[in-house]
Amino acid sequence: MTAAFSQDVSGDMLEYLADQEQKSLLRFLTCGSVDDGKSTLIGRLLYDTKLIFEDQLAALERDSAKHGTTGEDIDFALLVDGLEAEREQGITIDVAYRFFATSKRKFIVADTPGHEEYTRNMATGASTADLAIVLVDSRQGILRQTRRHSFIASLLGIRHIVVAVNKIDLVDFDQAVFDKIVADYMDFAKDLGFKTITPIPMSARFGDNVTTASENMPWYEGRTLLEHLETVPVENDYLERSFRLPVQLVTRPNLDFRGFSGQVASGRVSVGDEVTVAKSGRTSRVKEIVTWDGNLETAVEGQAVTIVLEDQLEASRGNMLVSPGDRPHVADQFMAHVIWFHADAMMPGRSYVLRTEADSVSATITTLKYHIDINTFAQEAAKSLHMNEVGVCNISTQSPIAFDSYRDNRVTGNFVLIDRFTNQTVGAGMIDFPLRRSQNVHWQALDINKEARATLKHQKPAVLWFTGYSGSGKSTIANTVEKLLHAKGRHTFMLDGDNIRHGLNRDLGFTQEDRVENIRRVAEVAKLMTEAGLVVIVSFISxxxxxxxxxxxxxxxxxxxxxxxxxxxxxCARRDPKGLYKKAIAGEIDNFTGISSPYESPESPEIHLHTIGHEPVELAIQIETFLNGQ
Known part of the structure; x- marks a missing residue:
């Protein structure tokens, strides 16, 4: 290669890259019910825009012969259905992202699965999209999953919808079929808040109205799908929104440098601008904006930067640098829409890990206000959320977090819920607003604290939490422990499961939801008692x-x-001191632990008592010895 030719190629490449930077970017997803043609549509778009290399096309032809479902024709779905399980079953399981560009715009498209069990994958793809293509099989019309995906798209802030009435060739390009489907969709989607809904009749397999106008539908006078994608106005108002930088890392390579690193979530910030630390409210000015490629004068949404302030302020991971004139909410209670992903139902009162863009805290769903019927969008009373259901909940976090309402900022207003033990993502949420009670209720400083009360009693507060099957001997051993401690002058109080249900928890039954609330209340009472300096003995199956x-x-x-x-x-069943096992085995008692409801044994308890062959007094002495050794 000559130097002159190399310079020409370099110049052409730089010109090409500069041209690409000037193009706007549209993120969109395809969604809908199973086998509506989502993957085929994306494959057709890539093929018609000539973004498939010759070797890819050859591989696609071979794969179509092996896995294809279109006879001798190319099966375009195989371009994005990359998993072997997807190809064998002819379905999409994972979210597949593809980039392509035309002369007018750049695109990132997410192909999301249609199966109900993979709703979480669809929500993932929708969370960053500007537009959704909702595919509808002309032969099937509007289905339950069509409604579900449209509702989730609305919930996740998507404002532009294309109703792609696909496989129109299989109904002889009948306009009446198209008009009926469009009317049905418009009827149920009228209150979902979409800014534009654009219906297009098409055949993704044969390319009708995908990139070129179809000669088979002279009655359709609208744009092709690609023409619409190239011209649909996407709100570029992110620079006008208030500045938000969730702090991911405090960078301190030496004593002379301290910066706050993260990706700008919205707005812009320049050197010399005032910024506020969200949680503390302290304000400083931007001294430097540092990046890998050098310092910047201004940073905008999407850029990963390190901001150096003029003052030494504390802002660890989980905090935010924000605009002083428009600060986010900082609260430990808020209302949110939640999409539940897991096969095990969501239980109000159960503790989860809540993760935002940069923060991670323990959280409890204190109230499930209602769940939303996916067919009618009616708000219905419910005690729990099941897999793929959407509900509105009140959530309490162990410590305050900084956030915006999701409608104002999709990045700083979302969160996921993580199961504590499996680390699985069990739900995703969109914050609506902080609860007023969290703004009105504050901790009252008290002059006499737990340490002062415990000192007066000459003991260290503690909670002995006894857990085990009904009939395991919990209450007997716990009662013996209290007698031993009382004889030694220790100040104690015992909370027994049956006794508490006669008073504080008399309104609770034995459903999973009620059992969760039962433990939550007892734990809060035990905490108050430790504040009084007591040794609290709790005996619950838990x-x-x-x-x-x-x-x-x-x-x-x-x-x-x-x-x-x-x-x-x-x-335990042999002992059956209260006759409960006999009734549970006969089916007279529902949700009985060990029979019709599971017991999850502790994995690393502080004290592990094996009761077979040991007397209660002997076991109680083990516990007393443990306490004395602390």
Whole structure:
């Protein structure tokens, strides 16, 4: 290659890159029910815009012969259905992202699955999209999943919809079929808040109205899909929104440099601008904006930067640098829409890990206000959220977080819920607003604190949390422990499961939801008692690890002592001191632990008692010895 030719290529490449930077970017997704042609449509778009290399086309032809569902024709769905399981079953499972560009615009498209069990994947693809193509099979019309995906798209802030009435060739390009489907869609979507809804009849397999106008539908006078995607106005108002930088990392390579690193979530910031630390309210000015490629005068949404302030302010991971004139909410209680992903239902009162763009805190869904019927969008009372359901909840976090309402900022207004033990993402949420009660209720400083009360009693506060099957001996051992401690002059109080249900928790039954609330209330009472300086003895089956972890999180390190009373289930059933096992086995008692409801054994309790062959006094002495050694 000659130097002159190299310079020409370099010049052409720089010109090409500069041209690409000037183009606007549209993020969109395809969604809808199973087998509506989502993957085929994207494959057709890539093929018709000549973005498939010759070797890819050859591989596609081979794969079509092996896995294809279109006879001798090319199966364009295989371009994006990359998983072997997807090809074998002819379905989309994972979210596939593809980039392509035309002379007018750049695109990032997400191909999302249609199966109901993969709704979480669809929500992932929708979370960053500006437009959704909702595919509808001309033969099937509007289905449940069409409604579900449209509702989720609305919930996640998408304002532009294309109703792609696909496989129109299979109904002889009938305009009446198209008009009926469009009318049905417009009827149920009229209150979803979409800015534009554009219906297009098409055949993704044969390319009708995808990139070129179809000769088979002279009655359709609108734009092709590609023409619409190239021209649909996308709101570029992100620079006008208030500045937000969620702090991901505090960078301090040496004593002379301290910067706050993260990706600008919205707005812009320049050297010399005032910024505020969201949680503390302290304000400084921007001294430098540092990037890998050098310092900037101004940073805008999407840029990863490190901001150096003129003053030494504290802003660790989980905080935000924001515009002083428009600060986000900082609260520990808020209302949110939640999409539930997991097969195990969401339980109000159960503790989860809530993660925002940069923060991670323990959180509890205090109230499920209602769930939303996906067919009618009616608000219906419910005690729990099941897989793929959408509900409106009140959520309480263990410590305040900084956030915006999702409608104002999609980045700083979203969160996910994580199961504490499996680390699985079980739900995703969009914050509506902080609860007024969180703004009106504050901690009152008290002159006499827990340490002062405990000193007066000459003891260290603690919670002995006994857990095990019904009939395992929890209450007997706990009662013996209290007698031993009382004889030694220790100040104690015992909370027994049956006794509490006669008073504080008399309104609760034995459903999973009520059992979660049962433990939440007792844990809060036990916490108050430790504030009084007491040794609190709690004897509850408390079958779920998540609730025991929720209780543990309320206390200071070392205060919560989990005592696993380990008695085999068959021995508990043999003892059956209250006759409950007999009734449960006969089906007379629902949700009975060990019979019709699971018990999750502690994985690492502080004290593990094996009761077979040991007397209660002997086991109680083990616990007293543990306490004396602390």
């Amino acid at each position: 079958p779920f690890r998540s609730e025991r972890q929720m209780a543990r999180d309320l206390f200071e390190p070392g205060e919560f002592i989990e005592v696993f009373v380990d008695t085999p289930l068959d021995e």
